[in-house]
Amino acid sequence: MALKKALAMVFFTQIAFAQEKPQYLFDDLYFADPSVHIFDKKIYIYPSHDIHTEVTDAANGGHFNMKDYHVLTLNSPTEKAKDEGIALKLEDIPWAEKQLWAPDAAKKGKNYYLYFPAKDTKGIFRMGVATSKKPAGPFKAEKNPISGTYSIDPKVLEDKGKHYIYFGGLKGGQLQQYRNNIHSENYPELNKDENALLPKIAILKNNMKELAEAPKDVKILDENGNLLKAGDQNRRFFEGVWVHRYQNKYYLSYSTGETHKLVYATGDNPYGPFTFQGDILSPVVGWTTHHSIVEIDKKWYLFYHDSKPSGGKSYLRSLKVRELKYDENGKIIPMNGQD
Ligand code: FUB
Secondary structure, three states: OHHHHHHHHHHHHHHHOOOOOOEEOOOOOEEEEEEEEEEOOEEEEEEEEEOOOOOOOHHHOOOOOOOEEEEEEEOOOOOOOEEEEEEEEHHHOOOOOEOOOOOEEEEEOOEEEEEEEEEOOOOOEEEEEEEEOOOOOOOEEOOOOOOOOOOOOOEEEEEOOEEEEEEOOOHHHOHHHEEOOEEOOOOOOOOOOOEOOOOEEEEEOOOOOOEOOOOEEOOEEOOOOOEOEOOOOOOOOOEEEEEEEEOOEEEEEEEOHHHOOEEEEEEOOOOOOEEEEEEEEOOOOOOOOOOEEEEEOOEEEEEEEEOOOOOOOOOOOEEEEEEEOEOOOOOEOOEOOOO
């Protein structure tokens, strides 16, 4: 009987996770936070470029001390990525002082836009934009950050001809320093029964370089229609938002931070509200993971990172990809981050 139960458990664990094994995309340098896009029928990866640093103030993310962005290209998700070289450097961004964190990219007309967070000279994260005529850059940064933006992890969604920017990240990402878009370092820490802080959304102006509206909260609800609570660390938003469409639904996915998971919620339009659905990926080796979800040749893929190749150093991360599958109800089949 015990043997039967054990065999059933093994079988259950195998079907509870999607089967496809992940693979690493690049071996020579450390890259993380992959935002993947298909531009002009080619696969482009816009990652952070992790470097070794002597900075040790891990509590505010100071050890993620990145100084440039590279763009990578891929012929197919089963092959290794190619480094197209440096696309933008810290020294060429007039307003930024340090920490080039997770970027994203968008295309409009014949122009390509790189969106990125960095700390300004006062140590405050802002969002910048840089433009290029080519998807792999080089990109030229605007003189100032995008007015009205703050915190980290921009994600730009194109939907029905409009572009929306999502952003936000807790702790080192400074989202807790804002209420109603107003900055203060003195807001009290949230009680675990208060509503969790939420990612932000704003529509971009036609020029792709300015917000057309003040950022709004992206509501994430539980199964009873209530906002997730700050103490619900297995489900509430922490950082690294991504949005994709599948079968007429919008999927908002993100990292849960301290519980190290990737999870998702679904909604009917880019603004939400989104209703929590479940896990995508269990914790990886390393503190963070940060992802994108993209359809390539009629299959869906999860791009993310872990710190296995660096022996678990949280600030030296490596890019991975694996196939992502949905069940017949559109639910994402959860995957094992330790694979
Ligand atoms: O890469 C630096 C930060 O770590 C990103 O902005 C976060 O999403 C986390 O991956």
